[in-house]
């Protein structure tokens with residue numbers, strides 16, 4: 001399978017090069033040349049296939065010859081080594097819980113798959129020793145650190161803003177050790193991000209210590225996110241209703257993978273992109289003008305994105321036709337007050353606890369279903385409520401139970417290096 005750059009279709013790369021480079025040299029996002037349809041028989045038999053078999057059928061054409069079948073299946077088995085339950089919440093509404101992985105967020109799936117793929121390329125000597133450098137405002141760092149932990153030949157260096165991530169998130173970054181180093185930056189997330197961008201462009205660093213990134217523009221993080229839509233379909237197909245998925249969206253990688261799955265034949269009728277106050281896509285679908293803005297801070301902070309990087313891929317799937325897009329995608333946006341109200345009401349009515357991101361997804365679904373009786377709706381619960389403990393506990397006026405994986409890291413000792421500017425980052429990387 002070849003990928004082309006969305007900035008220039010002539011620029012092509014195979015899976016391996018697309019993964020190692022992340023972005024094309026012309027700064028375009030990679031996109032698969034062909035979106036193959038899966039046979040009808042696959043969807044008829046999907047209930048009798050294992051998670052690994054489902055994922056293998058879905059991804060094999062996007063990987064091509066670059067990873068042998070046996071190894072790819074091993075990577076998939078490890079990637080999906082936890083549950084993806086669809087939990088009924090209200091009569092026609094379910095929650096697809098994506099928080100049963102090691103860092104309690106859906107990003108575990110993409111991070112693990114990317115780690116498995118890069119790990120294979122290093123092992124085969126196809127690439128040299130690599131350092132994955134990421135800036136995080138919360139969930140990405142933990143998932144990437146955990147996904148790459150112990151992968152031979154790959155170091156992980158994570159920059160996070162001091163005092164600006166939650167205690168649980170900080171522990172997830174700073175207690176792993178081995179090949180993972182956490183750098184605590186005296187500054188905001190934007191400064192972490194700027195330093196990382198500068199390091200990628202620094203020839204001296206790139207020559208002595210080649211760097212790669214692990215954010216959702218990388219095809220190895222983006223594509224595997226389609227798996228859980230297939231796994232959810234297995235649990236929903238007997239509902240006998242049209243299916244709609246509502247995805248709490250920030251950079252639009254997650255929803256774009258779902259839309260790709262639909263394009264491959266997965267019987268999903270419609271998607272809802274649920275936004276917080278950062279609603280560039282909601283406004284675009286309303287008035288046809290795409291106007292990126294600076295992000296504003298909300299309680300669903302993993303979605304505080306002013307210019308979603310994967311939206312160009314969504315447009316590409318719909319052949320850049322606005323009519324096409326509107327037919328298959330709706331978008332609504334909700335402020336923090338509405339989000340808190342939803343957490344409270346659903347908890348009171350049903351006993352189900354949503355995190356702020358899932359709650360935005362729930363609200364979008366509710367809006368879509370208002371005048372549509374013939375659908376079953378599923379919203380994605382993208383993180384465990386315990387990751388946003390302060391907000392959730394103050395709204396539901398109850399304690400959220402801490403899962404065992406988190407409990408065990410809370411006592412571990414944090415290990416970080418403090419840095420304040422780019423030179424300190426550079427020194428650290430070149431040490």
Ligand SMILES: *Cc1c(COP(=O)(O)O)cnc(C)c1O
Pocket residue numbers: 105106107139140216248249250251252253254255302303357382383
């Ligand atoms: C990253 C993240 C999102 C946004 O996902 P995108 O793929 O960037 O749209 C939503 N919820 C949570 C909890 C996240 O960590």
